[in-house]
Amino acid sequence: MKRILIVEDEPDIQELLGTYLRDAGYETAAAGDGAAVLAAFENAPFDLVLLDVMLPKLDGFEVCRRIRQSSQVPVVMLTALDGEAQQLRGFGLNIDDYVTKPFSMPILLEKLRVILRRAGGGESDSRLRYRDLVVDLDTREAVLAGRPLDLTAREFELLHTFLAAPGRVFTREMLLSWLC
Numbered sequence: 001m002k003r004i005l006i007v008e009d010e011p012d013i014q015e016l017l018g019t020y021l022r023d024a025g026y027e028t029a030a031a032g033d034g035a036a037v038l039a040a041f042e043n044a045p046f047d048l049v050l051l052d053v054m055l056p057k058l059d060g061f062e063v064c065r066r067i068r069q070s071s072q073v074p075v076v077m078l079t080a081l082d083g084e085a086q087q088l089r090g091f092g093l094n095i096d097d098y099v100t101k102p103f104s105m106p107i108l109l110e111k112l113r114v115i116l117r118r119a120g121g122g123e124s125d126s127r128l129r130y131r132d133l134v135v136d137l138d139t140r141e142a143v144l145a146g147r148p149l150d151l152t153a154r155e156f157e158l159l160h161t162f163l164a165a166p167g168r169v170f171t172r173e174m175l176l177s178w179l180c
Helices: 011-023 034-043 060-068 084-092 105-118 153-164 172-179
Strands: 003-007 027-031 048-051 075-079 097-100 127-130 133-136 141-144
Touching: 003 011, 003 034, 011 027, 011 105, 027 034, 034 048, 034 060, 048 060, 048 105, 060 075, 060 084, 075 105, 084 097, 097 105, 105 153, 127 153, 133 153
Parallel strands: 003 027, 003 048, 048 075, 075 097
Antiparallel strands: 127 133, 133 141
16 A cells, blocks of 8 residues: 655645545555654655645745655645746656645546556556446546446546545535536
8 A cells, every 4th residue: 555645734634635545545644844744754654745835844845855865755746836936946856746726636646646656656557447337547438348438527537536435425515626
């Protein structure tokens, strides 16, 4: 099971990300400030760091700079700062992606899956299965009982969301907030 360190100072967002990632099959740990991130990172290995930029004590850019001194673990910055200068600063620190808030949970999950796969830490099979239904995340095709399904992009995202978190109950509000 792949381990993701969630670095977010807003408890509600931290909890939402943790729940969603655990339901998708990841093990998670969380930190709420820059100093806690560095301590957690030194004490346990992680396969990916999901890093907010605006953090107490040390900002995400400084945290990333320090992580990069000893590791090439994939880092995805998740932040409300959407300016070009901030994004370029992040990419200058060799981050793997820059995601601005608000964001789509299914899209974020897909980005993390792709980054982990490229880093050698993702699943080798890009297909999700449930009974006679097969969803290929690479080709974005769905097949039911051997017949291709003609789905819109939104329908595919919903199907992916449901298959990525089997047994999870989604409220209408959760789905709308993730898909809008």
